[in-house]
Amino acid sequence: EVQLVESGGGLVQPGRSLKLSCAASGFTFSNYGMAWVCQAPTKGLEWVASISTGGGNTYYRDSVKGRFTISRDNAKNTLYLQMDSLRSEDTATYYCARHGGTVFDYWGQGVMVTVSS
Amino acid sequence: DIQMTQSPSFLSASVGDRVTINCKASQNINKYLDWYQQKHGEAPKLLIYNTNNLQTGIPSRFSGSGSGTDYTLTISSLQPEDVATYFCLQHSSRWTFGGGTKLELK
Numbered sequence: 001e002v003q004l005v006e007s008g009g010g011l012v013q014p015g016r017s018l019k020l021s022c023a024a025s026g027f028t029f030s031n032y033g034m035a036w037v038c039q040a041p042t043k044g045l046e047w048v049a050s051i052s053t054g055g056g057n058t059y060y061r062d063s064v065k066g067r068f069t070i071s072r073d074n075a076k077n078t079l080y081l082q083m084d085s086l087r088s089e090d091t092a093t094y095y096c097a098r099h100g101g102t103v104f105d106y107w108g109q110g111v112m113v114t115v116s117s
Numbered sequence: 118d119i120q121m122t123q124s125p126s127f128l129s130a131s132v133g134d135r136v137t138i139n140c141k142a143s144q145n146i147n148k149y150l151d152w153y154q155q156k157h158g159e160a161p162k163l164l165i166y167n168t169n170n171l172q173t174g175i176p177s178r179f180s181g182s183g184s185g186t187d188y189t190l191t192i193s194s195l196q197p198e199d200v201a202t203y204f205c206l207q208h209s210s211r212w213t214f215g216g217g218t219k220l221e222l223k
Contacts, residue, residue, distance in 0.1 A: 044204065047213070047214070103163065104153075104161075104212075105166075
C-alpha cells in the first residue's frame with residue numbers, strides 16, 4: 001500500500017525557515033517524481049514544486065521560486081521542502097504527492113504550516 | 118500560465134441525481150485534465166485522469182469528458198458518500214487546479 005507521511009509543520013514567524021519531510025513507503029520511491037501541493041485555509045489547491053526521480057530536475061511555482069527548495073533522498077525514501085523567508089501567505093496545509101506520470105496519483109494527509117508573528 | 122475556471126463553486130443535489138461539474142481552461146490543454154475528490158479533513162483522491170480514464174477503485178458512476186478547453190465531470194447517480202469538494206487539475210503545462218466545487222446533499 002502506498003503511504004506518504006508528512007512531518008515538520010508548525011508555527012513559524014515571518015522571515016524564518018521551516019523544513020518539511022515526506023516519508024514514502026509501499027512503492028519504489030526512486031522510480032517516481034514527487035511534488036508538494038498546498039492548500040490555504042478555506043482555499044483551493046496550488047501546486048508548489050516538483051522534482052524528478054533522481055532529483056536533477058526541479059520545478060517551482062513563481063511565488064516560491066528562490067525561497068523554497070525541493071529535494072529528495074532516495075536512500076531514505078524521503079522527500080523534503082526547505083521553506084525559507086516565509087511569508088504569511090505561505091500559511092497552508094502542505095501535501096506531498098506522487099507523480100504517476102504527470103498525474104498526482106497518491107497524496108499524503110498533509111501537514112499544517114502557519115506563518116505568523 | 119494556464120488558468121482553470123471551475124463551475125459551479127457550490128452545488129446542492131439529491132441522492133440519485135445526475136450531477137455535472139465543469140472546468141474551462143484558458144487555452145487548449147489537450148485532454149491533460151484530471152479530477153479529484155476531497156472529503157472534509159482528508160487528502161484529495163484521484164478520480165479520473167487524462168479527461169476520461171477512471172482511476173482504479175473508483176465507482177463507475179463517475180465519468181469524465183471533454184476536449185480543447187472544456188471539460189466535465191459527471192456523477193451519474195449521486196450517492197451520500199459523494200458529498201465532497203471536487204477539483205479539476207490541468208497538467209498540460211505545469212499544474213493548475215480549478216477553484217473547486219463543493220457538493221452537498223439537498
